[in-house]
Amino acid sequence: MPPKPKTEADLRAFKYRTGFEGVLTQGGTSIRRKCAACGQPTKGIAEAHCGKHGGKRQAHKECQVDGCTSLAKYANGTRCQLCWVAEDPAARGCPACRKQLKRMTRPDGLCSNCVRDAAVEARREARHGELAQLCADEGIEAGAPDGAAGAAFRTRYAVPNVMDDYRPVVRVRAGKEWQSACAVRGCPSAAVRRPGTPGTHCRTHGGGHRCPGRPGEDRCSFDNAIEPCERDDRVRYVHDGVQYCCSCFCAAFKDHELTKNAKRRMHAKEQAVREFLERRFAASHPQLKWVMDRQVEGTRRRPDHRALLHLLGVRSHDLVLETDENSHWFYLCAEERTKEADVHRWLNAKTKPLFFVRFNPDAYDDPATGERVPSCWGIGKDGIDRVKPSKRAEWDARLEKLAQVVEEYLVDHTDAWAALAKADRPKPELHAVELFYDDVALKKNAAAQAFDAIRAAAKGKKRARQ
Numbered sequence: 001m002p003p004k005p006k007t008e009a010d011l012r013a014f015k016y017r018t019g020f021e022g023v024l025t026q027g028g029t030s031i032r033r034k035c036a037a038c039g040q041p042t043k044g045i046a047e048a049h050c051g052k053h054g055g056k057r058q059a060h061k062e063c064q065v066d067g068c069t070s071l072a073k074y075a076n077g078t079r080c081q082l083c084w085v086a087e088d089p090a091a092r093g094c095p096a097c098r099k100q101l102k103r104m105t106r107p108d109g110l111c112s113n114c115v116r117d118a119a120v121e122a123r124r125e126a127r128h129g130e131l132a133q134l135c136a137d138e139g140i141e142a143g144a145p146d147g148a149a150g151a152a153f154r155t156r157y158a159v160p161n162v163m164d165d166y167r168p169v170v171r172v173r174a175g176k177e178w179q180s181a182c183a184v185r186g187c188p189s190a191a192v193r194r195p196g197t198p199g200t201h202c203r204t205h206g207g208g209h210r211c212p213g214r215p216g217e218d219r220c221s222f223d224n225a226i227e228p229c230e231r232d233d234r235v236r237y238v239h240d241g242v243q244y245c246c247s248c249f250c251a252a253f254k255d256h257e258l259t260k261n262a263k264r265r266m267h268a269k270e271q272a273v274r275e276f277l278e279r280r281f282a283a284s285h286p287q288l289k290w291v292m293d294r295q296v297e298g299t300r301r302r303p304d305h306r307a308l309l310h311l312l313g314v315r316s317h318d319l320v321l322e323t324d325e326n327s328h329w330f331y332l333c334a335e336e337r338t339k340e341a342d343v344h345r346w347l348n349a350k351t352k353p354l355f356f357v358r359f360n361p362d363a364y365d366d367p368a369t370g371e372r373v374p375s376c377w378g379i380g381k382d383g384i385d386r387v388k389p390s391k392r393a394e395w396d397a398r399l400e401k402l403a404q405v406v407e408e409y410l411v412d413h414t415d416a417w418a419a420l421a422k423a424d425r426p427k428p429e430l431h432a433v434e435l436f437y438d439d440v441a442l443k444k445n446a447a448a449q450a451f452d453a454i455r456a457a458a459k460g461k462k463r464a465r466q
Contacts, residue, residue: 003029018045048060081397110342111212123166131168134158138170148173156181182207196228207308211245214252222247234267261384267293268385269361269377270304270323276399277305277321277406279449285410287311301339316413317426319351319406326362327438344430352428355409361395373436398436405433 005028014031016249023034025041032041036051042050049055063072063080070080079087091096096118100111110118129205135158143157144150151157151173159178160166171178172190179190182202190200194209201207203225209221224245228236237249237258244252246266250259274292281288291306305321320343328336340369344354362375376391376398387395417425 005029006031020045020428035115058327120166124160127160127166127168131158131160134168134170139169143171143178148178149176156186156188167199209281211248212242214244214248220245220248224248271326272387273321273323273359273361273402274305279407280399280403281410285312288410296343296346297341301342301346307406307410312410312412314410314412315352316357316417317409318347319355319357319409320347321357321359321402321406324358324360324437327360327364327434328358340430340432348428350428353426354430355433355437357402357405357433358437359396359398360434360438364436364438367439402435405435 011022016349021034023032023041025032029288035042036048037053040050043056047055059073061077063070064078072078072080074084085093094100094102094111095109096114102109118144140156151304156170158168159171160393161169168182170183174190182189182191183200184205192203192208193199209226209228211224211226213220226243237244250262289308293302295302303320304323307319324434341358344350354362364373366373376387376395377385378388380386
């Protein structure tokens with residue numbers, strides 16, 4: 001039977017009995033002493049003011065179980081809820097999990113967590129047939145229910161979409177999370193999700209923002225992607241409010257200032273290395289020619305600098321140079337190895353060695369001292385990369401080192417290698433030479449760990465706010 005509400009007579013009786021004004025609490029079924037300042041109930045009869053006006057506040061002690069620091073609101077202020085339930089889970093705990101407090105308002109006594117989990121499981125089970133059908137249609141496996149951490153990279157999985165009533169969709173692993181897969185069946189890449197884009201395809205298959213093509217055309221002939229939200233220190237090729245890729249902009253607006261400076265803006269470091277190579281070897285090797293940023297016949301790969309060694313009579317090997325900004329540590333290692341293999345295959349069908357020199361013009365960790373060596377380059381206010389005045393001597397020293405390495409491979413070794421035993425001759429493999437390079441694998445691992453720490457901290461803050 002519910003408690004009987006208090007009346008004005010009860011308030012008068014409270015004042016007569018205690019000598020203090022009273023106030024109704026708990027829906028009018030209880031009387032507490034009234035605060036002298038605001039009329040709110042106080043902590044007890046001995047307190048003239050509530051907690052807001054200097055009186056005592058409700059304070060619970062810590063749970064007395066070793067290692068527990070939660071507030072003790074059970075067992076006369078000696079146990080927190082979880083520890084109190086743990087002492088007699090059969091009588092006090094939820095019938096399903098035996099950890100949370102039994103809900104007396106439910107006939108089955110299930111706690112809110114178990115009720116929620118049961119509802120989620122029921123919705124998952126209702127979609128089980130759709131999940132199996134998607135796996136069969138796509139020829140893929142179902143993703144693990146505990147997340148993407150154990151899934152393989154660049155592999156498509158069928159995963160229930162929590163945000164859409166657990167309807168199954170195709171996902172790929174990105175870091176330790178799931179990300180929407182490209183809508184093209186079999187594509188292992190994630191869809192590009194940017195504001196103002198459908199977010200259904202990867203960049204290779206037309207996802208993200210695309211160049212609209214030259215004025216008067218329906219689309220970009222190169223199907224190039226653009227980034228409308230680039231950083232302020234990057235150049236955007238915009239004309240009359242429309243943004244184009246560099247190729248279409250330069251072809252359509254040949255007299256524009258951006259067109260005249262496109263090479264300097266986009267490939268300043270590569271251009272500087274190119275000019276140095278041509279100048280440095282013009283006198284010592286006048287027959288030598290360099291092919292800069294051109295496709296190797298048979299593939300779309302475009303090495304930055306390729307020496308035409310056959311003009312010097314060098315037929316024992318080939319030489320390719322790449323200007324790798326920031327050691328290309330942010331590129332996928334598998335992609336870089338594939339690029340090297342493609343160039344080697346289409347350059348000489350892997351019939352002779354290819355020396356692949358990778359030159360880093362930016363910052364790197366010195367392997368001898370372990371100290372970070374800053375970049376020789378900086379971006380000016382006009383968005384163009386330039387060598388810093390204070391780093392001119394260091395830049396010249398790096399170029400000279402590059403020239404010394406290149407000079408070693410401008411000599412034909414056909415006769416010398418023919419005189420060697422077959423086992424001692426260099427195999428027709430790719431030989432990578434890295435100059436001023438970071439330990440890319442270590443750098444990737446450090447970046448991944450830092451990213452995981454940031455995500456863990458963010459999740460911790462989110463849980464603390466809940």
